[in-house]
Amino acid sequence: MSSTWAALIVIDMQNGFINDQSRHVIPKVVELVERWEATGRPVVFTRYHNYPDSPFERLIHWSKVQHAPETEIVPELAPHVPRARAVIDKRIYSYFTSQGADLAVQEGWTDLVFCGVATESCVLKSAVDAFEREFTPWLVTDASASHGGPAAHDAGLLVARRFIGAGQLIGSDQVSKQFD
Secondary structure (H helix, E strand, O other), X not given: OOHXXXXXXXXXXXXXXXXXXXXXXXXXXXXXXXXXXXXOOXXXXXXXXXOOOOHHHHHOOOOOOOOOOOOOEOOOOHHHHHHOOEEEXXXXXXXXXXXXXXHHXXXXXXXXXXXXXXXXXXXXXXXXXXXXXXXXXXXXXEEEEOOOOHHXXXXXXXXXXXXXXXXXXXXXXXXXXXXX
């Protein structure tokens, strides 16, 4: 496999998703992005935007992440955003908006490496959608977290193992080995 066909997809590392349960993941994601950038491979960031009367608001009763500063990428990653291959703004869980799906196909990526917040929702949904679109998904376990806490993170990993395969869950230290 050619490493040029892989992209790092950084899911929703936004102020509105960072709390005491998820803050620990920021340095891991920054380190992963820096190592990935050093290889010259593409990085893509996603930004979730909630909106009034969204399904999240109507059905889950969750109305956060509608405005800045909640919608902004965390300051620690902000310097990397201008160098990203793309920033995908989305109103759904998944990376696979029409823009995200088109980008992955146009670039000829075969493997998508996911990290970010939240493991059990946006990261998981993106990885499963990649699997169903016949990309090879990778979920970086220690560079993903949940603002819902460790139990939600662990639940996301449990479901991911069943949906995309246990071998597709890797630690950040394994990423370089996998794509060198």
